[in-house]
Amino acid sequence: MPGKLTLGYPSARTLRKSLPLVVLAVVVVALIALPLYSSAHASAFSINNSLQNAASLGLLALGVGLTMIIGEFDLSSLGVYAIGGMIAVKYGADFPVMGMLLALALAVVVGGVQGWIIARTEISSVPLTLGGYIILLGASHLVSNSQTLAYANYDVGMWLDGIFGFVLSPRIAIVLGIFVLTAAFMGWTQLGREIRAVGGDRRASRASGVQVDRIIVGIFIASAFLSALGGALFALSSAAAKPDLGLSPFIFAVTAVLLGGVSLAGGRGGAMGIVVGVVSLSLLETLFSLLGTPIYMVNVIRGALLLVVVVIEAPDLRRALITVRRAKSA
Amino acid sequence: MSKTAGNKSKALRAVLLAAVAAVLSTTAHADGSLAGKTVTLVTCGTSNPWCKVFNDQITSKLKDAGVKVNVLENDFDAVLEVQQMNEAISQQPDLIMVEPADDKTLVGSAKKAKAAGVPVLYMDSPADPAIMDDIAFQVIADNVALGRFAGQNIIDGLRELGLKKANVIVISGTKGSTMVQDRQRGFEEVMATAPEYKVIDVQDGNWDPVLSGNIAQQLFAKYQSQGGIQAVRAEADYTAIPVIQAARQAGMKVGVAEGGLIVSGTNCTKAGIDSIRAGEMYGTATEDAFTQGEYTVDAALKFLRGEKVEKTIVVPEYRVTKATLGQYSEVCSKG
Structure with missing residues (x-):
């Protein structure tokens, strides 16, 4: 019996573990083979553009992903992303770093307050951060007077997006660097292991002396910080900020995180998985854009992919697979 | 023997083929067929009545010439437009045609397109001086003239009412675009000649009919x-009509005949022409x-x-009032 169980278990896990890399490989092959089945081809610029988009949403995905790893869900990160960009543009006209620091300071406060409430009251993070999202969106409209603000200092954005090494840019490098640092931190430090433990079994980690509350507050601060930084970099690079960016950045981020092997139940996944998810998804969108696919079709594909990922992630599926295997072997 | 005959017929066939090909290619040239050329149109969404007619006109004529057209739409959304410009550049078309949502925001995009070797046709609003060398060319409206016409409409209307002083408001298009700023400049220039009429408020209606109506109401x-308010300059006929509706709802009188609000539009449409005919809108x-x-x-073709195409093509503009209605009603009614 136990033998059969372990037989069924790894293959579901293998499927899940290999999914991000499989998707990445399929998309890369499809991009390279573009001229074989269409009149389009992937240029260095289109790959660079795809990575720019990945950089725009990568930090948001990392923020959401970190909260998911500890078994929480930070909806407010989308609001922080929007207002972070708005503050960076509005107050960074003369000194870009000033605007950026202001945005990050606000994020630390927002993340700290939300994390503290969640840790103290053990309230569910979904309704709480939904409230946070709505408040931040309102604040973003207030700051911008409900208008799209242009950033006249467009040299900053052009520097951030300046291409080097064929497909890279300073912004891509910054975002990638943050991913690498986060992965190193999560993998090689005691705290990193504790963070994952909190997501796996909170009560057990608390019993074994892990400072669970501090970790929750810290992760929410990190989530808000990363989202604000991502929003600010995005706004500076597009030389404009909009008070409400809609839901699509968040849908992208969550799909990428799930695709990258982070579990909705918590305790699993890491920064490297998330970055693979973000890049695969971004390249996939570039593929459809190069093929001239209408936006509504791209939305259908996005939705379908999210569905596939969630189904593969589903704990029930694992159980169902095991049952099927058992039935077969019986 | 049979071999040479075969060679001969082969050679003959080759010559014939070449001749046919030559004829075909010359006829293709005569037709101006542009098969194989691609254009990416980054433009405002068809939910905007002006943009719908504008986009249709462009895409249908391009397609008739055999050009493949990719359309990326946004509702004067500067952030989305920057992403769409990047997408357009990635597609490496023969030409990107862009209707700007914000002229400052597009500076980076135009420079990127230039670096990637994709020519850009800037439409409607004059490009920022910083990118004049980066774009291929621009086809723009004479926006200062349009602003002046609106000023003349308002002054003439108020004088017809015999008003010695009046309050005027402006509900503009998206302020970040140079065309809106140019129009306002032309408008203020003319309004300065009638200091008894004061422009007391200028609000950004984002080329949005519903938003413009709401702003008017407020x-x-x-x-x-x-x-009170005696005159309104709206940035387009399709935003002027909601302003008139808002005035009616507020219980105000509209038009010279009623001795009420003077409204001027621009970017004439059929609804605007009908409104002038009915005596509501003063002019456009x-x-x-x-x-x-x-x-x-x-x-573009x-x-x-x-x-060879000129760097800047300015489309001439004309003032439309009750007096000149007959002359322009036809062309305006296509929108």
């Missing part, structure tokens, strides 16, 4: 106790979507055929 209420001006689209697409 401003009518706001200034009720401060002498061209920059109708049909003509603007026609000038733009003709220039010339460019794609490799003909």
Whole structure:
């Protein structure tokens, strides 16, 4: 019996573990083979553009992903992303770093307050951060007077997006660097292991002396910080900020995180998985854009992919697979 | 023997084929067929009535010439437009045609397109001086003239009412675009000649009919106790009509005949022409979507055929009032 169980278990896990890399490989092959089945081809610029988009949403995905790893869900990160960009543009006209620091300071406060409430009251993070999202969106409209603000200092954005090494840019490098640092931190430090433990079994980690509350507050601060930084970099690079960016950045981020092997139940996944998810998804969108696919079709594909990922992630599926295997072997 | 005959017939066939090909290619040239050329149109969404006519005019004429057109739409959304410009550059078309949501925001995009070797046709609003060397060419409206016409409409209307002083408001298009700023400049220039009429408020209606109507409603209420509002300059006919509706809802009289509110539009449409005919809207001006689209697409086709195109093409504009209605009602009614 136990033998059969372990037989069924790894293959579901293998499927899940290999999914991000499989998707990445399929998309890369499809991009390279573009001229074989269409009149389009992937240029260095289109790959660079795809990575720019990945950089725009990568930090948001990392923020959401970190909260998911500890078994929480930070909806407010989308609001922080929007207002972070708005503050960076509005107050960074003369000194870009000033605007950026202001945005990050606000994020630390927002993340700290939300994390503290969640840790103290053990309230569910979904309704709480939904409230946070709505408040931040309102604040973003207030700051911008409900208008799209242009950033006249467009040299900053052009520097951030300046291409080097064929497909890279300073912004891509910054975002990638943050991913690498986060992965190193999560993998090689005691705290990193504790963070994952909190997501796996909170009560057990608390019993074994892990400072669970501090970790929750810290992760929410990190989530808000990363989202604000991502929003600010995005706004500076597009030389404009909009008070409400809609839901699509968040849908992208969550799909990428799930695709990258982070579990909705918590305790699993890491920064490297998330970055693979973000890049695969971004390249996939570039593929459809190069093929001239209408936006509504791209939305259908996005939705379908999210569905596939969630189904593969589903704990029930694992159980169902095991049952099927058992039935077969019986 | 049979071999040489075979060779001969082969040679003959080759010559014939070449002749046919030559004839075909010359006829293709004569037709100006642009098969194989691609254009990416980054433009405002068809939910905007002006943009719908403008986009249709451009895409249908391009397609008729055999050009493959990719359309990326946004509702004057500067952030989305920057992403769409990146997407457009990635597609490596023969020409990107862009209707700007914000002229400052597009500076980076135009420079990127230049670096990637993709020519850009800037439409409607004059490009920022910083990118004049980066874009291929621009087809723009004479926006200062359009602003002046609106000023003349308002002054003439108020004088017809015999008003010695009046409060005027402006509900503009998206302020971040140079065309809106140019129009306002032309408008203020003319309004300065009639200092008895004061421009007391300028609000950004983002080329949005619903938003423009809402703003009018709020401003009518706001200034009720401060002498009221006697005239409104709306940035387009399709935003002027909601302003008139808002005035009616507020219980105001509209038009010279009723001795009420003077409203001027621009970017004339059929609804605007009907409103002037009914005596509600005082006047408007061209920059109708049909003509603007026609000038733009003709220039684009010339460019794609490799003909020389001027760097800046300014579409001439005309003032439309009850007196000149007959002359412009047809072209305006296409939108």
